[in-house]
Amino acid sequence: MTAHSPDLDAPRTRVRFNPFSAEFRNDPYPLYRQLRATEPVHRTLGMWVLTRHAEVRAVLHDRSFSAGLIPSLVSRQAERLGHCSVAQIERLGRKSLVFTDNPDHARLRGLVNRVFTARSVASLRPLVTRIAGDLMERAWRAGGLDVIADLAAPLPVAVLCEWLNLPEDMRGQVGPWTHDIRFLLEPGMMQAGDFERVCAVVEEFAAAIDAVLPERRARPGPDLISQLLAARTAGGDALTDEEVVFVCIMCFVAGNETTKSLIGNGTLALLRHPEQAALLRRGPESVQAAVTEALRYDPPLQLTKRLATRDIQLAGARISAGEQVLVCLGAANRDPAVFAGPDEFDLTRTAGGHLGFGHGMHGCLGGLLAELQAQVAFEYLFVRSADLRARSREVEWQDHSFIVRGPKSLPVDVWRAR
Structure with missing residues (x-):
């Protein structure tokens, strides 16, 4: 009689994928x-x-897999909830880089890539450093901060507001607007009240940016809006005013939540792996390695x-x-x-190929800017600060999105390094 392995004899239980569960x-x-x-x-x-x-x-x-799914899902969800007036948010979806396919995507990307260059992003380091420094000065004086609420969330909003040179009276509204519009990335989670709010916010946000365009066209500067208005292909093609407005809105919608969670996830991983944080403190060359490994180990966009x-x-x-x-x-x-x-957090890892920013023609346009902000945040938290310590071992994860992963809060004690 042949002996059988209990594992082979046992019926196979099918794994159930449930991204909405607390365990997941x-x-x-x-x-x-x-x-x-x-x-x-x-x-x-x-x-x-x-x-x-x-x-x-x-x-x-594979370009035969379309990224243009969101606008149709928005329409379907709106119809299911009996909300018919979603023309503006449908249009935002259909004319945004995130959701378009070729040839529209190639045209938009070709124009926007002229502005989102590695050189232009690198030139923002002094700006990012100044904003992060101001936020950390408050933390050092207080002896601690919530990494999410006090650094990771305000940093990307403030950086984009400065890069776009938005009017001062508009800057306080951008964060709440962005939080509401990000529902468009997950239309299946929207309820009737969400449609009402998002439609109103898109109209308000678009009108506010549109009002800035005439002045930037008349008196262009080094800001992002002026650069988008000036972008031209060799054939003379340019972005329409509406396209410029939508690019600006989607910079906030696509870049804010992911950058916030990248900083949060990376900080948490470094706190949980003190030997890796020690490597980071030994030299600035390890900062980029920390960002790259954070993107692989626990990417914000799951x-x-x-x-x-x-x-x-x-x-x-x-x-x-x-x-x-x-x-x-x-x-x-x-x-x-x-x-x-793969389950180890390791700053000395040499293998590349992580997909934290996606891949292919829809690879994250703002990836370099997100990396820059995470680099500066990690420098302040782990190189310019001393004795960074989490106040709790427990972590509550955000629950307003099932595609983005990040801590809801991350309170730490921190002091300036001497």
Whole structure:
């Protein structure tokens, strides 16, 4: 009689993917690990869920997977809730870089890339350093701060307000506006009241930026709005005023929450791995390594969707045209086929290829700016500060988004380094 392994004889329990559960919110990585091992191309909740680096990267690279899913989801959700007047937010979706496909995407990206250059972002370091320094001065005087509320959240909003040179009376409204409009990234979470508020906010935000354009056209400066208005292709093509307005709005919507969570997630990982924080303190060259590893280890954008526009075979599964595909960036970044010791936070890691900023033509336009702000934040928290200590071992994760992962708050004690 042949002996059998209990593991082989036991019926296989199907792993259930539930991104809305408290367990997933607190720590999605055990579930990602199970799915990678058992069903890396997983059909559930009316869509395909991908968790291995190879398939996630392939879908992001394949232009036949459309990113233009959000506007139709907004329309569908609005109709389901009996809210019919969503023309402006539909238009924002259909004309934004984040949600367009070629040829519209190539045209918009070609123009905006003329402004979002590595050189222009690098020139913002003194600005980012000044704003972060002002925020940290208050923390040092107080002997502590909430890394999220007092640094990670206000920093990206203030930096963009300065880069756009927005009027002073507008700057206090930008944060709340951005928080409301980010619902567009997850229309399935919107209720009737959310549609009312988002429609009103988009109108108000767009009108406020539009009012600035004539003055910038007449008296251009080094600010982002002036640069967007001046951008031209070799053939003379330029952004329309509406496109300039939408680019500005989406800079806040796409960049604020992710930058905040990058700083929060990275700070938390360094606090939980003091030996890695010690490496960071030894030299400024380790700051970029800390940002890169934070993006891999616990990326702020965990999930993003695509729509198949053709039938395709992927890792043995047949995905049909018209089906939705959820790509799990956080899972891909912990794939042992690409990263040795993937669950370890390691600043000395040499393997590249993380997908924290996506991949392909929809790779994050503002990635360099997010990295710059995280670099400066980590410098202030771990190099210019002494004895940074978390006030609690418990972490409450934000619950207003299921695609973005980040702490709701992160209180720490901190003093200026001598």
